[in-house]
Amino acid sequence: MSHDVSSQLLNLACGLFLLTALGVLWRRQVSALVSLLTLQGALLTTIAVLLAAEHHSAAALAVAAGIGILKAGIVPWMLRRVHRLVPDARETRPLVNISASILAAAGLTLLGYAAARPLVAAASSASGRATPVGLAVVLIGFFLAATRQRAISQIIGVLLIDNGIAAVAFLATGGVPLVVELGVSADLALAVLVLQILTNRLHATFGSTDLDELRELHD
Amino acid sequence: MRPTVALYAPAAAPFLAAAFAAVLAWRTAAWASVLAAAATLGSGIALAAHTAHGSTLTSGFLRADALTAYLLIAVGAVATIACWAGVSHLRDELTADATAVGAARRYLVLVQLFLGCMCLAVLADNLGLLWVAVEATTIVTAFLVGHRRTRESVEAAWKYVVLCSVGIAIAFLGTVCVYAAAVATGAHGVTALNWTYLHAHAAELDPDLIRLAAGLVLLGFGTKAGLAPMHSWLPDAHSQAPAPVSALMSGVLLSVAFYAILRYKTMTDIALGPDYTRTLLLIAALASLAVAALLLIAQRDYKRLLAYSSIEHMGLVALGTAVGGRLALASVLLHILGHGLAKAVAFCSAGKILHTVRSPHIDAVRGLASRTPGLAAHFGLAIAALLGMPPFALFSSELGIARAGWAGGLGWAVAAAFVLVLVAFTAVARHTAAMLLGEQPGSPSTGGEPASTAGGGQGWLPLAVGLAAAVALGIWLGPLQRILDAAALIAGGS
Numbered sequence: 001m002s003h004d005v006s007s008q009l010l011n012l013a014c015g016l017f018l019l020t021a022l023g024v025l026w027r028r029q030v031s032a033l034v035s036l037l038t039l040q041g042a043l044l045t046t047i048a049v050l051l052a053a054e055h056h057s058a059a060a061l062a063v064a065a066g067i068g069i070l071k072a073g074i075v076p077w078m079l080r081r082v083h084r085l086v087p088d089a090r091e092t093r094p095l096v097n098i099s100a101s102i103l104a105a106a107g108l109t110l111l112g113y114a115a116a117r118p119l120v121a122a123a124s125s126a127s128g129r130a131t132p133v134g135l136a137v138v139l140i141g142f143f144l145a146a147t148r149q150r151a152i153s154q155i156i157g158v159l160l161i162d163n164g165i166a167a168v169a170f171l172a173t174g175g176v177p178l179v180v181e182l183g184v185s186a187d188l189a190l191a192v193l194v195l196q197i198l199t200n201r202l203h204a205t206f207g208s209t210d211l212d213e214l215r216e217l218h219d
Numbered sequence: 220m221r222p223t224v225a226l227y228a229p230a231a232a233p234f235l236a237a238a239f240a241a242v243l244a245w246r247t248a249a250w251a252s253v254l255a256a257a258a259t260l261g262s263g264i265a266l267a268a269h270t271a272h273g274s275t276l277t278s279g280f281l282r283a284d285a286l287t288a289y290l291l292i293a294v295g296a297v298a299t300i301a302c303w304a305g306v307s308h309l310r311d312e313l314t315a316d317a318t319a320v321g322a323a324r325r326y327l328v329l330v331q332l333f334l335g336c337m338c339l340a341v342l343a344d345n346l347g348l349l350w351v352a353v354e355a356t357t358i359v360t361a362f363l364v365g366h367r368r369t370r371e372s373v374e375a376a377w378k379y380v381v382l383c384s385v386g387i388a389i390a391f392l393g394t395v396c397v398y399a400a401a402v403a404t405g406a407h408g409v410t411a412l413n414w415t416y417l418h419a420h421a422a423e424l425d426p427d428l429i430r431l432a433a434g435l436v437l438l439g440f441g442t443k444a445g446l447a448p449m450h451s452w453l454p455d456a457h458s459q460a461p462a463p464v465s466a467l468m469s470g471v472l473l474s475v476a477f478y479a480i481l482r483y484k485t486m487t488d489i490a491l492g493p494d495y496t497r498t499l500l501l502i503a504a505l506a507s508l509a510v511a512a513l514l515l516i517a518q519r520d521y522k523r524l525l526a527y528s529s530i531e532h533m534g535l536v537a538l539g540t541a542v543g544g545r546l547a548l549a550s551v552l553l554h555i556l557g558h559g560l561a562k563a564v565a566f567c568s569a570g571k572i573l574h575t576v577r578s579p580h581i582d583a584v585r586g587l588a589s590r591t592p593g594l595a596a597h598f599g600l601a602i603a604a605l606l607g608m609p610p611f612a613l614f615s616s617e618l619g620i621a622r623a624g625w626a627g628g629l630g631w632a633v634a635a636a637f638v639l640v641l642v643a644f645t646a647v648a649r650h651t652a653a654m655l656l657g658e659q660p661g662s663p664s665t666g667g668e669p670a671s672t673a674g675g676g677q678g679w680l681p682l683a684v685g686l687a688a689a690v691a692l693g694i695w696l697g698p699l700q701r702i703l704d705a706a707a708l709i710a711g712g713s
Contacts, residue, residue: 115431117427118396118425118427118428118430118431119396119399119428119431121425121427121428122399122400122403122425122427122428123399123403124403138388138392142385145381145385151377154381157385158381158384158385158388161385161388162388165388165391165392165395168392168395169395169398172395172399173395173398173399173402174402176347176394176395176398176412177345177347177408177409177411177412178409179280179345179347179348179409180345180347180348180350180351180409180412183347183348183350183351184347184350184351184354184391186351187351187354187355187358190355190358191354191357191358191380191384194358194361194362194380195380195381195384197362198361198365198373198376198377198380201365201368201373201376202373202374202377205368205369205370205373206370206373206374211377214374214377214378216370216371216374217371217374217375217378217454217455217458217459219454219514219517219518219523
């Protein structure tokens, strides 16, 4: 693959990566959100594979494969399980309406570009210039976690944040060291598992997964 | 003990005890967990003997210097008290049918995994692994917070996991920024996140990137350390977890998260100069003290009272760290140990109060001194220690932080902080006095069940040992002085 094609593919994957995050804000159906998250995981894997090919690194390729299995396979599977086991998790209830959310996302993307300046400046490779995309997805993830009512949308928010950080790591540095990546991935898988079990418990004890119901503890 | 053994033992012993707890009878497993905690303390002391002269010990991904050894002593000491008190806690729960044997087993496994992760976090040479270990503590404690499966505890567990995962994710973004800065200086692979490498090359790191990283790391690990304004999960989680777990979370988990901030600070101070982190820490310190003082005034739940007191003490720790310098940092480290011990005793006796009175409300516990004098004495003394009364260790550490602050030109911050400490002092003292001495509620149905207090026979010993240790530290540091000075020197950046 020539260098030009590879860098164009990388830019395309980064653009789509950001678009899937916007799609998550736009859609209400949880099944659609999970599909978008799967797609985003696959795009993250593409970014990782392209960068690994650019550096001719077998270890990086292995990391990319692992990321693909985790983020486009295991995590969406766990989310679908929540969706199946908890009946009222079909639709999210946004506190902020969809068009305002999209506007906010545009603002957050600009903020991502501003905040990523030191990262872009320090990165030696051309891929480093796409780093703001990752940061924008992190910020959109925060926004999602803060403005959605259902338990499952908070999980999706946390996952968007995580995908965004992974993208920043790949684009700015070519990926964190293998052993760190292993630890981080294990932590992520376990955290999603814990959240899945807690969602079930929320449903069992509160009768719904509406986070507005969580009002037992206050001062 | 050979030094390398001491390097691996603190993490290995709890993981081994967790494996035992999965198969042994609960009583044997509970004592094995006490043994594992004591082994952690023992290895901390062995490492301290080895590193007090300023040497470091490295093997694989683990590394120990005086600061590590000191933190391990703190973790080990508090964990020994908490696990020891946990034996009688579990027996009480099992006899009261509040916990099934299977749940007791799961509790013991998770507590040991929790302890192992904290030790790994302290021992990690690699900033990435430090992050992984701190995040792992959130995962293993989630089900400990939600142990009771009531509405309250499930809610607390949910908020705890979501807020801490998001918070710690911010810290990972900060770690990635540090990695990017290190890669730009020519490092690659695991080395680029190694503490030794980063400390040696801190002056070459890109200041803009490190400024971004410093803010993110402080925000991220600050969430886990319970610093305001990211503290909102803490009172929920600490009040819902079983008492010995609250003791560990309040007594050492907060300090372990703060240890990460201390480590990063030594690096960012070289790359940026101390002013940037100092300002951020001062804001967090004063905000934490203000939040704690205000919410302590009208507090109605005694475990939440202790949780807000933890936020107050973490605020003081952040204040001392912002001041910097040897006196302030030595005081901060003494504060961490003194607070850990006192808070462990306070939470474990609060657990016994909950078991006796069966209500978390302060109003329901009036007249404790006449009903159960032994319990009242332990709780009262632990609160006195937390309030910074002499001769407890927190008295000398708070005095040290205040003195260093005045001398360091931060008099205004110290003055504001200690006004807030005074407010918190008054609030805690008033609530505790009401619990211990207040008019006993008229109806005998809320108290006066001698049957439930009789089981405490051997349960007192760990609490008494904890209080004795807190007093001893306040009077005479003895051999600990050397390791404390060496650790303060490392926390100061040399």
